Amino acid sequence: MDQNRRDFLDLTTTLSMAIAGGALLPWPALAKEWDGALLKTRTFQEAAQALGGDLVVESTAITVSGPEMVDSGYIVPVSVESRLEGTDLIVLMVQKNPTPVVGVFKFPGGTQPSLNTRIKMGESSSVYAVVRAKNNYYVASTAIKVRAGGGGCG
Amino acid sequence: MSEPMRIRAVQVQDLIEVKLMIRHPMESGLRKDDNGKKIPAHFIETLEVKCKDRVVLDAYLGMAVSENPFIQFSFKGGTKGDILEVTWKDNLGDARTDKAAIS
Numbered sequence: 285m286d287q288n289r290r291d292f293l294d295l296t297t298t299l300s301m302a303i304a305g306g307a308l309l310p311w312p313a314l315a316k317e318w319d320g321a322l323l324k325t326r327t328f329q330e331a332a333q334a335l336g337g338d339l340v341v342e343s344t345a346i347t348v349s350g351p352e353m354v355d356s357g358y359i360v361p362v363s364v365e366s367r368l369e370g371t372d373l374i375v376l377m378v379q380k381n382p383t384p385v386v387g388v389f390k391f392p393g394g395t396q397p398s399l400n401t402r403i404k405m406g407e408s409s410s411v412y413a414v415v416r417a418k419n420n421y422y423v424a425s426t427a428i429k430v431r432a433g434g435g436g437c438g
Numbered sequence: 439m440s441e442p443m444r445i446r447a448v449q450v451q452d453l454i455e456v457k458l459m460i461r462h463p464m465e466s467g468l469r470k471d472d473n474g475k476k477i478p479a480h481f482i483e484t485l486e487v488k489c490k491d492r493v494v495l496d497a498y499l500g501m502a503v504s505e506n507p508f509i510q511f512s513f514k515g516g517t518k519g520d521i522l523e524v525t526w527k528d529n530l531g532d533a534r535t536d537k538a539a540i541s
Contacts, residue, residue: 318498359504381502382468389511390496396453400510404466404502 317373318388326384328412328423331375337421340414343368346424348413357405357430364399368417371397380409405430445538447522454516454540456487456495458509460526466501481529482507488523489516489540499526516540 321334332340350362364374374397376386381404391397397415405411408429415422444459460482467479479501487495494513516522520540527533 316498323498323500378502383500383502386500386502388498391511392493392496394515395494395511395513398511400508402504402508404464404504 317390322375322388323383323385325377327379328375328377328414328425331377331385331414332421332423335373335375335416335421337416337419340421340423343415343422343424346413346415346422348411348424348426350411350426350428353429353431354405355431357407357432359402360405360428360430361400361402362411362426362428363401364413366397366413366415366417366422368397368415368422370418371415373416374399375412375414376401376403377412377414378403378405378409379412381406440532440534443524443526443534443536445522445524445536447516447538447540449516449518449540450512452514453512454489454514454520454522455512456510456522458485458487458507458524460485460507460509462505462507462526462528464499464501464503464505464507468501479529482526483529485509485524485526488525489513490520 317335322331325331325334329340345367347365350360354360364376372391374389377384378386386403389399405428410425410427412423412425441461446457448455462482463480465477465480469477471477481501482499485497485499486493495511499507518540521537522540523535523537525535
């Protein structure tokens with residue numbers, strides 16, 4: 285575990301140096317939400333702050349679902365649905381992963397603010413969806429138990 | 439060299455339901471091989487889906503998305519025969535675009 289953590293720190297240091305040096309400019313421009321601080325945030329509050337929000341409200345109009353328990357954390361199906369009007373961005377986070385932010389999804393007008401995907405989980409954890417709707421931030425979560433971690437799940 | 443994606447886009451009433459299966463190792467950089475050597479990070483960072491030049495999904499995928507990523511979503515404003523264009527780019531600078539018609 286310690287070794288993993290050290291490797292992870294090495295990786296983040298290398299990455300931040302590369303970003304600082306301009307070697308890894310996000311594509312295609314700098315104006316994306318996932319540029320900068322968001323991807324390194326560790327909690328849903330930090331994620332919302334990185335996007336410019338200061339308050340995160342728990343919402344029952346967001347559904348995060350997945351299996352109650354999985355044998356392996358290597359492929360865990362999860363789905364997120366927001367029924368909040370004006371939803372244009374969803375950040376998916378696994379609280380206990382070394383890098384909690386799993387993905388950031390932008391939904392242009394006309395695209396339904398919901399998706400299904402498969403993620404890696406290192407251990408049992410809460411899975412959060414941070415939703416931006418009309419520039420307000422909301423969160424919902426589900427707990428998924430993992431019997432064996434998804435080896436280097438980010 | 440990357441392998442082609444599987445793109446399935448089906449019209450259901452006024453919605454286009456899209457399923458993407460992307461072939462990519464999505465290595466986190468945290469795993470070690472059998473000799474204890476670190477496997478370098480190799481994962482998709484950005485994913486963009488366009489329908490007739492209009493962006494319908496714009497995403498960042500981190501290293502914790504599973505190997506061979508699967509994404510399912512749906513959008514309005516497309517119709518049978520429209521071409522869907524999916525582009526990903528990974529942390530090593532590799533990129534790939536594939537197209538499929540809505541059926």
